[in-house]
Amino acid sequence: MLNIGVFVCWCGSNIAATVDIDQVVAAAKIQPGVVFATDYQYMCSEAGQKIMRNAVLEHKLDGVVICACSPRMHEATFRKNAEKSGLNPFMVEIANIREHVSWIHKDKAVGTVKAIALVNAAIAKVSLNAPLISGESSVTKRALVIGGGIAGLQTALDIAEAGFEVDVVEKLPTIGGNMAKIDKTFPTLDCAACILTPKMVDAASHENIELITYSEVESVKGFVGSFKATIRKKARYVDEVACTGCGVCMAKCPSKKSLNEFNCGLNNRPSVYIPFAQAIPNVAVIDPQSCIKLTRDKCGLCQTVCEAKAIDFTQKDELIEREYGAIVVATGFQPIKVDKFDELGYSQNKDVITSLELERLMNAAGPTGGKLQKVSDGSHPHDIVFIQCVGSRDCTARGKNYCSKICCMYTTKHAMLIRDKYPDINVTVFYIDIRTAGKNYDEFYRRAAEDYGVTYIKGQVGKVYEEDGFLVVQGSDLISNEQIKIKADMVVLAAAIEADPSAKKVASMLTASIDTNNFLTEAHAKLRPVESPTAGIFLSGVCQGPKDIPETVAQAGAAASKVIGLLVKNKLVTNPCVAIADEMLCSGCSNCFNICPYGAIGYEEKLVNDHGIRETRRLAVVNPALCQGCGACSVACPSGAMDLLGFTNKQIMAEVDAICKK
Amino acid sequence: MQGLEKKIKDRASELLQSGAVDGIIGWEKGQFEYDPTPAVFTKETGLDNLCYNNFCGANLSKYLVGKITSDKKFAVLLKPCDTYSMNQLITEHRVNRSNIYIIGIGCNGHLNVEKIKAQGISGITAVSASDDHVNISTIYGDSKLAKKEILLGKCEVCRGNVHVIFDELIGEELQTPKPDDRFEMVAKLEAMTAEERFKFWQGELSRCIRCNACRNACPACTCRVCVFDNGRSGIEAKANASEFEEQMFHIIRAFHVAARCTDCGECSRVCPENIPLHLLNRKYVKDINEFYGDYQAGDIAEQRNPLVNFGDDDIEPTTVSDKGGQK
């Protein structure tokens, strides 16, 4: 029988207000095996931990139950503390009486009864615990970054600078992501290309970085320190090494009717194309949907004109297999589709555009060479109306219930840039709230209103319609309590942003958790914001939630530092809660082998001595370095020969027993 | 049948004589016509007692499990349905295929002596069967019964005369019985109200004396140590205060053999209390067919059974508990 100590935490008033601590301590004291029970205001504080350490020594405790917050919060803390006092860290169990009791049950009597039941379950479990020793696993010193936008590039550069090899997988033919499409950045108004393209070049030329563009990660197996990824490199139909990016093919291609994705479909591109002038790699790609050769087996003109002989219509998708120690998700975002907001007339009127389209219209490298003009007829606009929160903060099926965070600032930027360049244009912005939390952000917004004469109207727009060749914007002005109608030449919608559609698949492949909006979940909202709860998976940029460029870059760097912290280690301590097969019981039936997702179970012909009978048997053997401790095998095993350390059949049944006792 | 028995004996004799095998697993004559018992024949002289008659229903495949570590080679006599069990045992590495010589033998259905006795017939001296009828000689005279009435439960739903695994065949031309719908009774139970089902099973299972005959005869129950005897499982309860094992034995057993049970019917055949235990297993066969597509345990060796497999859009347990499994 173990000597068990029970420590009940008040968590200030978090627990003590709705659980009778004295009763819990008293109830714990009479449980079999409990030799010591006490309580303290903050068990997790240094003073609280000291109480535990002293008690372990004084009462010769070999099992400890902490009754406090969720084990997901402080289990590691108390295990470390146990180690400090010479106790095996796995002789500690946590009874979660905060999240599962005090915070949800307001009635103190009810809460106390439940707390006692959970404490008894933890005592029952710990009395069957056995000391466990962690093993070690190796670390592959290479990182994978999924996504080649500013987030992924910054993370990759930081990791590469620390001396580790990084692969960046980008699904599009070029790196750069959304930022490459942007004209200027807030609040400094420096040109996006001027700050992004040097980073793209840095990444391309860095000896530790390999850019794998026009590729997607197809599957990932393994675990922290040794992931195995399969990457599908899509056929470009252009030899990446041979192509010089001269652009002759683009000029000669007779199929020029495909919408130019990079310019948000505002103009067309040929079937063989380089996405934009600063694309990296600066090589062409053939769109198999529209290429005449690939669709109808005619033409092939590009092949004839290419001096570098880079065009290769026989190219096939290629699968690349690589091993990595860490994986960073940087899948980014896309603006939502706004055609569902039919009252705003996006589908009906060419002059109702999204903000990203406006970026392209104002970009010197865009379809109009940076000249702001109406999409419908190319004429100069005189009145432009911006509508914010299109789809943001919207609980209905057509929108997103969160704030997209960046729209207030980029709309202000657009308004300011237009007023600066074309003082004759009247600019009006409809807003719900202006959110400018950030260094120099509110000042920027005030400048737009005060110095640049942008009109801000608090209210939303009810409809946009055409009348006498003009657009009319009907909205409410909540300050003057009026419904107003404004004539406009152009209307710009600040569309909400959403997680890139690839995020869900990537998260599922990495078994990283994802929230209801398809943003990846961080391990801890405050303390571990760039790590996924799945070890070895890190988050960079908007895949975790809306953020602007400075925040993205900061988070990208933080993710890199976490990756570096992982890759510098030569060995990782493995979870000792692994499956184990009992030689005397195993029948060698292979059920566990068939079910193991990690290939951690193998078979050995082994000589056993079973009560005097010596024979060679086929036995399951678990490789503790590969086993991740899911326990699926233990259920597949009919005889119960396979069990899971730390969550043994007997331990779980003891918990069941304690909980069900009436 | 007489002719077939002779052929088997001759072949067994050859195999033993030539040293090709060290033993033959077959049936040994009992005191009466109707009580042959499984036996291992290692000497030619013993082969006189080898028999193959209308009462050799026992599935011999499981007898190989105990021989897995033996360096001797055994021949085993398997009826078509028994070969499914053999395949399943091979899949689960519970037998050593290289030490087994499988003689597939023909079958035209085996009889249940209890059913004959239930017709008021006693003092049986000889039994001969055609495809439809059975002539029974007794010390009180002869009677003739329709074969269908007195078949073993498993033969009523015979799966046909194909041996799915064998090294040689003897008498495979025999005509197996025409099967009834094997899920008829399961479906009938399913159609009852929950209360009726509960009463049915309470009536049946309350007779259980926990003799473990079902477990011991079952070719799928081959664990070296049964979970109910495993001190680490947390559910062993021998002579303890807990009744868990007693109450839950049949549910757990059915679950443990689910997707591995070939529906050979041994459990019900051997049950001294005549509890229709095969219905539990057959319910799982039916469920698995309906939920995850048709599956027959043991029809191919080395296949992954549906419980160590999955599909992306499997039926939800919620659907099963809400609608009773109607997808």
Place this chain on the structure above:
Amino acid sequence: MHKNNLKEEIIRISGASPNKCMKCGKCSATCPSFNEMEIAPHMFVDMVIKGRVEQLVMSDATNHCLSCFACVERCPRGVEPAHIIEAIRVIKLRQSGAPQITPAQIASVIDTEIPQQALVSAFRKFRK
């Protein structure tokens, strides 16, 4: 009826959720009767939240709501302002003790040109 009870009554009858309002003004921006109503849809919601419900019951604005439900349709937060307005009408009818229109009067007041929807809407307004 006590003020607070009246507020709860409105919420109960309407099934609307005024607390979800984020004060964006989309309802009033979209309202075709805005200029006819002395109290605009967004104000209805706000006044229910603040408990200024007697003023709403007194107001004539409820009669100018067309029951077109554009505000319900467009509201990004699912507040359903038109249902609040409708609840207030119901309360008014209950307080007055009788419908504002009887079947006998219909023939005299009906305009044969009136679109069917407006007719249904009118009955909704004046009779419960």
Place this chain on the structure above:
Amino acid sequence: MQEVKEFKPNIVAFCCNWCSYAGADLAGSSRLSYPAEVKIIRVPCSGRVNPMFILKAFEKGADGVIICGCHPGDCHYNTGNFYARRRMALLYSMLDFMGIEKGRTRVEWVSAAEGAKFANVMNKFTSDIIELGECVKLGDIRCKD
């Protein structure tokens, strides 16, 4: 008059560490209440839940047992909940086949982000169990003695 004692069911919830247990934590930190009769046992994965645990719980006096795991496809261990889904579907089917109330056991997929769902699921399950009353049938499936 005899006092009618209010039925307080005993409910065991097996929650996977990565999703549902975290979902329960989120319900806690969002102060979303659910009945105190629900008591959670942490398991690494829904695939760790052995049908024997469920039966054992009933034997020991549980009136309802619920298993919560990651949504299919999102298992932390890739496949655990897929196996759990098949096992539990079959277990429930057998309980139903034996005439035992099928509502006593349930599987729900609750992610770490679904605190509100966790509370709703537990509220619903508890009220279902209260409706079913005390669990006696499993103990009576074989008449004692």
